[in-house]
């Protein structure tokens with residue numbers, strides 16, 4: 396696939412004679428011609444001449460706040476940067492309808508607008524964005540190729556920033572009402588439910604913690620546990636029991652989330668009976684967010700809980716492959732944190748590409 400829009404400068408740190416750029420060696424004229432062709436290529440971002448494959452310095456999988464910020468930093472550092480994203484509306488921030496807490500953006504804006512602003516800033520520095528779903532990758536220390544359908548992209552470094560919206564939306568009504576009252580993040584959205592009734596669905600630590608958070612704003616929080624008792628740590632259960640706002644129902648299953656344009660209630664089945672509890676928000680923590688990692692085919696080491704293992708520089712178990720954002724399954728899932736990690740991963744990729752292993756303060 397041809398990728399347009401490259402306006403980046405040639406990076407002084409990349410050697411035009413580097414074999415990674417595959418210049419044919421057939422004498423001085425050929426070399427001069429190849430250098431001119433390569434210069435033109437770098438100015439237009441078109442693939443190098445037939446039979447030669449563009450080698451990207453940084454290929455980012457995912458263009459949410461983590462991926463787009465990584466693109467911004469990598470392109471600004473002068474690297475040939477490509478971000479592949481399957482669809483802005485498929486990411487967590489892309490589907491959030493109201494964002495009020497992204498630093499520097501006052502007022503209430505759709506999450507999509509925040510992503511678009513970061514992407515536009517990254518494009519201004521020469522990053523390319525292509526709308527494609529990455530289906531596979533071949534990752535090793537010496538070579539990295541990312542596959543998107545029939546297209547493939549060769550990269551010197553890869554940043555994984557695919558987020559954690561990998562859980563299938565299994566409750567009827569959930570997919571239609573996500574971002575319209577259905578949420579997976581009380582820290583993000585609890586604020587919008589001041590003096591309203593909401594449901595928090597789940598039985599583990601995360602669900603109870605989030606119920607406690609949303610209880611600061613909501614009038615009433617229905618904590619709906621599918622098991623006969625919450626399977627959370629005793630201190631959290633005790634805090635929930637002491638809250639006057641939280642009402643716990645055990646042994647109940649949410650069968651449907653109801654509402655036309657936004658959440659109006661949840662259908663709950665318990666002991667063979669079904670009733671509708673009127674709520675305007677439904678926070679779901681049934682299986683937790685699941686990092687999107689399938690396309691990696693098990694090539695990167697995972698933690699015990701199935702998350703990518705990274706070091707302090709966000710490098711995965713394969714040198715030159717980094718990860719950022721919600722895909723890392725952090726406790727706090729916020730756009731600003733994902734963006735910060737995108738920046739950090741890009742700085743780490745920069746150091747890897749420059750052969751600088753050590754960490755030094757960088758104020759540029």
Ligand SMILES: Cc1cc2nc3c(=O)[nH]c(=O)nc-3n(C[C@H](O)[C@H](O)[C@H](O)COP(=O)(O)OP(=O)(O)OC[C@H]3O[C@@H](n4cnc5c(N)ncnc54)[C@H](O)[C@@H]3O)c2cc1C
Pocket residue numbers: 456457458459460461462479480481482483484485486487488489490491492493494495496497506527528529530556557558559560573574577578579580583584687690719720721722728729730731733
């Ligand atoms: C409903 C909701 C409301 C929220 N509200 C707030 C809020 O108010 N404030 C706040 O700070 N945070 C909020 N968050 C959390 C915030 O959106 C996330 O923490 C943040 O978006 C994580 O960024 P990310 O880039 O890691 O992942 P994402 O934003 O999920 O982006 C991942 C990107 O990767 C792409 N992708 C995934 N798989 C592939 C693939 N195979 N190939 C190509 N592309 C792929 C997706 O299309 C997506 O664009 C909210 C989240 C949700 C779900």
